[in-house]
Amino acid sequence: MFGQQNVPPGAGASGPDLANTGTVIASYANYAGAQRAVDYLSDNEFPVQNSAIVGADLRMVESVLGRLTASKAAASGAASGAWFGLMIGLFLGIFAVRAHGWLWLVLMGLIWGTAAGALFGWLGYRAMGGQRDFVSTSQIVASRYDVMVRPDLAERARNLVGRLDL
Template identity: 90%
Template sequence: MFGQNLPPGAGAPGPDLANTGQVIASYTNYAGAQRAVDYLSDHEFPVENTAIVGADLRMVENVLGRLTAGKAAASGAASGAWFGLMIGLFLGIFAVRAHGWLWLVLMGLVWGIAAGALFGWLGYKALGGRRDFVSTSQIVASRYDVVVRPDLAERARNLVGRLEL
């Protein structure tokens, strides 16, 4: 059956530690909270009773630059190239002659680039200037709390206290 080799409690819904657990440490970044849980694990603490809870969440969108019709077409061409190459290689498996295989791969690549560029350009034009920029977005927290089951909180607090020394 699926999941039989997992340790007890792994992958199974556990207690709602975000609401019932005790905060043993708080960090300004996720890496700090991750380091604390890793330290607990290294010292054989039952980390399946631990959670990292982000507080005061906000969505941050970083604008990378202006999007133009040319950039949209180029991005589409790059995506299309990979897709066309994959299709060409797949069809090339069934080619009888060696030069037929190479021709199919190259044609797949060319058609993929052309179709990707066209669809990228059309997608840009369809937006009508409503989103002329490229960006990435992520959810960040102002604080990351490490919480554990209340009956294990004192032990965890003592261990993590040694980490911060």
Template identity: 55%
Template sequence: MTVPLQNTAALQNADRPTVSIATYPDYPQAQRAVDYLSDNGFPVEHTAIVGTGLRLVEQVTGRLTVGRAALAGAGTGAWFGLFIGVLLGLFSDSNWFAVVLTALIVGALWGAAFGAIAHAMTGGRRDFSSRSYLAAEQYGVTVDAEHGEVARNLLGRLAMTL
């Protein structure tokens, strides 16, 4: 499956040779380096931050019970009900506040029911909540080869100020 790239500048830069000018143990340091290059007039459109050694981390945030699933579903349903209520309220001759409040309550009730049912149907195979993120072992700053020397010199000045 091919995923189309949205950034045409990235497509143009993909064919150019690049050089690594620095590596950092975390993303904020790499971001700080690119920001420093930008602050000093470097054409940062020729720069990339490349994470290597990627891994998926799933941080478990707590136990998920039918009650918690229903509560989360109620919250989601309430937001959806609020949205529908505002839309209906705009085009209704009835009391706007009553329409919005009714839609919010109905949305919360349906959301709670669907949340509880969906969790119960898992049969206990996933009784925890979590959030996932990608983490890299290190982050490299690369630039197009023709700009490598200028970027290295600028980052050398940054290293001297730290």
């Protein structure tokens, strides 16, 4: 294939595969701590292109926000449909010859979009057959974040990061 490179699994598109070959110089309980360490390395003219922040012990956390009912599904669909209908109405309004024709197109797009969105939201809820009657968000979190660098630069990086909390 054109433009493809042989990249080992886990390797980024360019640069060294530090997640597999790097040396851990510091570990942090949150991403902000690891980011602060790399920023400190950068501020002290360390070649940060030879570093990586690697999340360890990943897990998916789904936070349940509340119960989903048919009316909530329809309302959510109506809100999404209203935005879509408004966008279509505004787009078609560009081609309207008369000023009141433009307003009519925007208003009709909004109304039809809201109605269609409510209908599809309600139908989607009914199609699930009560299988998932809740709303949630998901995110991937790590138990720790390791700052890793090329092994030949590890001692220098460790010394710099050691001064960070002084």
